[in-house]
Structures are given as C-alpha cells and as structure tokens.
Amino acid sequence: xxxxxxLGFGNVNSNLFKTxxxxxxxxxxxxxxxxxxxxxxxxxxxxxxxxxxxIKEADIYIIGIPDxxxxxxxxxxxxxxxxxxxxxxxxxxxxxxxxxxxxxFYPLQTFSKxxxxxxxxxxxxxxxxxxxxxxxxxxxxxxxxENVVEISSEKRxxxxxxxxxxxNFTNYLYQISSEILEExxxxxxxLKPLILETASKIENLSPExxxxxxxxxxxxxxxxxxxxxxxxxxxxxxxELFTEELKQSYGKKL
Amino acid sequence: xxxxxxLGFGNVNSNLFKTxxxxxxxxxxxxxxxxxxxxxxxxxxxxxxxxxxxIKEADIYIIGIPDxxxxxxxxxxxxxxxxxxxxxxxxxxxxxxxxxxxxxFYPLQTFSKxxxxxxxxxxxxxxxxxxxxxxxxxxxxxxxxENVVEISSEKRxxxxxxxxxxxNFTNYLYQISSEILEExxxxxxxLKPLILETASKIENLSPExxxxxxxxxxxxxxxxxxxxxxxxxxxxxxxELFTEELKQSYGKKL
Numbered sequence: 001x002x003x004x005x006x007l008g009f010g011n012v013n014s015n016l017f018k019t020x021x022x023x024x025x026x027x028x029x030x031x032x033x034x035x036x037x038x039x040x041x042x043x044x045x046x047x048x049x050x051x052x053x054x055i056k057e058a059d060i061y062i063i064g065i066p067d068x069x070x071x072x073x074x075x076x077x078x079x080x081x082x083x084x085x086x087x088x089x090x091x092x093x094x095x096x097x098x099x100x101x102x103x104x105f106y107p108l109q110t111f112s113k114x115x116x117x118x119x120x121x122x123x124x125x126x127x128x129x130x131x132x133x134x135x136x137x138x139x140x141x142x143x144x145x146e147n148v149v150e151i152s153s154e155k156r157x158x159x160x161x162x163x164x165x166x167x168n169f170t171n172y173l174y175q176i177s178s179e180i181l182e183e184x185x186x187x188x189x190x191l192k193p194l195i196l197e198t199a200s201k202i203e204n205l206s207p208e209x210x211x212x213x214x215x216x217x218x219x220x221x222x223x224x225x226x227x228x229x230x231x232x233x234x235x236x237x238x239x240e241l242f243t244e245e246l247k248q249s250y251g252k253k254l
Numbered sequence: 255x256x257x258x259x260x261l262g263f264g265n266v267n268s269n270l271f272k273t274x275x276x277x278x279x280x281x282x283x284x285x286x287x288x289x290x291x292x293x294x295x296x297x298x299x300x301x302x303x304x305x306x307x308x309i310k311e312a313d314i315y316i317i318g319i320p321d322x323x324x325x326x327x328x329x330x331x332x333x334x335x336x337x338x339x340x341x342x343x344x345x346x347x348x349x350x351x352x353x354x355x356x357x358x359f360y361p362l363q364t365f366s367k368x369x370x371x372x373x374x375x376x377x378x379x380x381x382x383x384x385x386x387x388x389x390x391x392x393x394x395x396x397x398x399x400e401n402v403v404e405i406s407s408e409k410r411x412x413x414x415x416x417x418x419x420x421x422n423f424t425n426y427l428y429q430i431s432s433e434i435l436e437e438x439x440x441x442x443x444x445l446k447p448l449i450l451e452t453a454s455k456i457e458n459l460s461p462e463x464x465x466x467x468x469x470x471x472x473x474x475x476x477x478x479x480x481x482x483x484x485x486x487x488x489x490x491x492x493x494e495l496f497t498e499e500l501k502q503s504y505g506k507k508l
Contacts, residue, residue: 068475090468090476108444110451110466114459121447149444158438161480162431165489166445167452168467169496170424175461175503177416184409190362190401191420192457193375197364198421199453203446205368207429212364213422214344221322222344226415234499235419241495242423245488249429 002026002140005058007073009033011111012087013064019119021046023143030056053078060140062087062105063096071095083133089160092153093127103128103137106156107145110167119144125151125159176235215246256280256394259312261327263287265365266341267318273373275300277397284310307332314394316341316359317350325349337387343414346407347381357382357391360410361399364421373398379405379413430489469500 002025006013009031020026021043030047031037032055039046049055055077063086065073070086074097077084084096085103096102104127109117124141126148128134134150141148151159174195178188201210214222223243230236256279260267263285274280275297284301285291286309293300303309309331317340319327324340328351331338338350339357350356358381363371378395380402382388388404395402405413428449432442455464468476477497484490 066471067473090479109448110455110464112455112459112464115455117451123444123447147444151440155438155440157479157483158434159440159444161483162434162445163448164467164480165427165431165434165493166449168465168469168500169492170427170449170452171456171461171465172496172500172503173419173424173427174456175465177419178461180412180416180419184412186405186409186413188460190377190403190413191416193377194363194417195420195424195453195456197371198424199449201364201366201369202425202428202449205366206442207425207432210364210366211422211425211429213418215422217320219321225344225411226418229412229415234502238423238495238499239419241492242426245492246422246426248488249426 002060002136002143003029003058004140005029005056005061006031007055007061007063007077008065009037010064010066011113012107013062014113015111015117016062016064016087016107017043017046018116019144020140025143026140029058052076055079059083060085060103060105060136061100067091071097075099083128083136085128085137089125089156089163092157093129094153101129101133103133104153104156105137105141106151108159108163120146123147123149125149125156127151127153127156176238180235211246211250213246215243216250218247218251256314256390256397257283257312258394259283259310259315260285261309261315261317261331262319263291264318264320265367266361267316268367269365269371270316270318270341270361271297271300272370273398274394279397280394283312306330309333313337314339314357314359314390315354321345325351329353337382337390339382339391343379343410343417346411347383348407355383355387357387358407358410359391359395360405362413362417374400377401377403379403379410381406381410430492434489465500465504467500469497470504472501472505 006017021028028046032049061084067088067090070091080099082100083103084100085105087105089106093102093104106125108123122145124145126137128137138148177191181188230239260271275282282300286303315338321342321344324345334353336354337357338354339359341359343360347356347358360379362377376399378399380391380395382391392402431445435442484493
C-alpha cells in the first residue's frame, strides 16, 4: 500500500487523483489546497485541508501547483526527510527544497478539468535522488500507466520544450485556422477530421514521411496565392517562416 | 447508377476509388493514368488506360493530378460537354477547361497510400457551374460521406489555406519535436499520446479555450529557459514568433 497526499489541486493533480484513487494499491490520505475545494461524489470522503500545518503523514507527497511557486512552497512544508515530488515538465528536481527527499512524477499529457483521460498510455517521467525512492515512484506510476520512464531533469527540460511545440504551438495553429474559417463564415468542424488524421498518421509514419504541402513540393504558385490571401493578416509572418523552414529542411533531403 | 472515370491515380484518387468502388450506386468505368498501374485484388477487373484518346464515356470524370497540371490536362481531354471535376483544395474551378462542364469534388483530408480511411466523416466540398451537376456531385458525395457541403472556389481557397496550417505546419512541428528528442536519445513515441490528445481535445473545446503553455501564462522564466535550450537551433525563430504571437493574442483577451 502506498499512501499519497496531494499538495495543490489544479488540472494535473485532480486528474492524477481521480485515477490513483481508483487503485487498490493506493490510498489518498488527504488533499491540501490553498483554497477550499468541494469534493463531489464519489470523492466526498477524502480528507481535505487548507492548512499546511495539518498535512498528514504519507509515503509520497505530490505537488501540483504553478511552476514558479514550487520552490517556495516546498520550502514551507513543516516536515522533513519525506519523499516530495512535483509534476511539472519544465522545473528541475533541484528546485524542490532539500528539507525532504526530492523526486519527479511528470505525466506527459495535456490535462483539463473537462476531459477524463485514460492514463494507461500516458508516459510517466520519474526521477529521484535515491534508488529506493525511484522504485517507489515507479511502483506508483505502474499502477496507472504502462509507460513509466526514468528521465533526468536535463532531458526532461528538452522533452518539455518538444511538448510545447507539439501541444501549445499546434493548438495555436488550430486557433489561426479557426479564425481564417470564421472570416469566411465556414464552420471549424470542417477541419476536425483533418486535424485528427494529421495526429493519427504519425502513429505509424514518421513526421518526415508524413510531410506534404506546397512548401515541400516547391509549389510557388500556391504559396504566392496563400501569401496574397494573408496580405493583411498577422499570420503572414508565421506562414512565411514555416514555408522557408520547410523548403530548407526538405530541399536538403531532395 | 453513376458512372465514374478516374483521371490520374495519386493519393486522393486512389483513396476515392477504393471507397467509391464499394458502393452499389457507383460504377467505376475506367482508370486513366499516364503511367501503367498494376491493379491488385479485388480491383484487377477495373479497366485501365494510359491513352487519353481511349477514355470511356461516363457521367463524371474525376481529375486527381498535381495542381499545376490540372489546367493543361483538362484542355487536352478529347471530349466535350461532359462533367469534369478536380479534387484539389488549392485550385479554382475556373482553372478547368471550359470545353466541358466544370465542377469540384474536394475531400478535405490528408491521404497517403499507407492508410485506408473511412470517408464517412470526411467533408466533401463540391461546386459546379449548374444546379443539375451540383446535385449529381452531391449524390456522388453522399454515397461515401455524411458531410457534403457546397463551397465556392473563393471560400475553398481560404479553407485550403487553413488546412495548410493545421496539417502541413502542424506536421512540421511534430518533425521539429522529433529532432529535439532525437538529440537527447529520447524516443518520439513519448510524445504520441500528447499529440493525439491535443488533436482530440478540440473536438469539444474551442482551440482558444484549449490553449495552455508558458506564453499565455506570461511565464518569462520558462520561456527564457527554452530560448536558452534553443540557443544554437534553427527552430529558435519559430519558438520566438509563436511566443510573441501567443502573448499578443491572449494578452489582448486578459
């Protein structure tokens, strides 16, 4: 049995809580959050506190709060020599206070309150200062995911950077396209099958092999037409930069 | 019964052929292609020609060839007053020769030889010079898709531009991230659940609501860290432009 306390209850921790609380091998001893949270069924029996001094004894403390608050908050915890981990992709293990044994439990996924996700395929990136803690985190991860991997803070920083490209920036491309369609009174729904297939395609095909479009065909006529359509648009710069990069990248390979 | 001849047999037409040939209401009379194609089972009985002068009589001729060849090729067809459509997002209906009745049959999707797609959810964008032809194209489209929509060449140009953003550019972001991971000897597989969830999320959530990341949080520390990681990378410019755009776009909304 692993006893867990959640410190903070944003998107990551609330999703982690929902899935970990279902496991026989796990007991969620308590949820701490700065602000009161009304726990709804079937979770109304999980103890809650908003008082740091009343945090209960546990095997693992999981911090899920904004990146820039992790360091100060971990310093403020009123206990010592416990295993305290955070769940952030972009913050190194060293940011945690060394009052406690430090670790990382980073589920590589985009979470929102609106969607319940199956954790089975979600990579859980773990890191710890000593072997025993690493094994404990692996055990915790394996109760919910088939893909628990040890990754150093240094590599995790790169992984997080790559995640920003495929998640934040990709979503912004969706946003741009929805605006282009809105101007023409066309529903964004038209693009959804394409968006889903673009993501599904690379399950079996490398992005390099999946790449298509006017830029890599060197289709100057279409590119010119697109630049004309974007004449007064703030998205013209992005179009130009992508086209230039694609030409350069695939031109080399021809 | 609608009789169809395919002119050209690239990714779009070969996928259209496979799905249309399954429909009781459709007969594929012939496939024309400049180069010989060996038809494999169960299609070995579909007539083939590489000779323009031997193209058979049909209700609809579907051109699926490179964009810049459509105009000249349609001019070279040795018949008149037939319904000739092309399948390209980026080419206007007017590019087709007016020797024949012109139309558009544009399935809005990314096709590859490696993947067989279900057409049911794929939007089919149709256009024609007269009502009767438009109805014929609608009938053809509705045998395979639940989403047949009439869209003018002008609007289709914008739709195609938006498709370039969500398909070509998004796939390039996948490519960039796979390179970032490769440098660290991390498998690209780690990002696949995130990529799929990013695309799935906007099924029910607008891209605007789904947007997350350091740029819209104005998280200067993380952005600085990322720019440092990209110090000698050719992708730094894209990171900077996205970050700037996201800040501007979401800053306004705060």
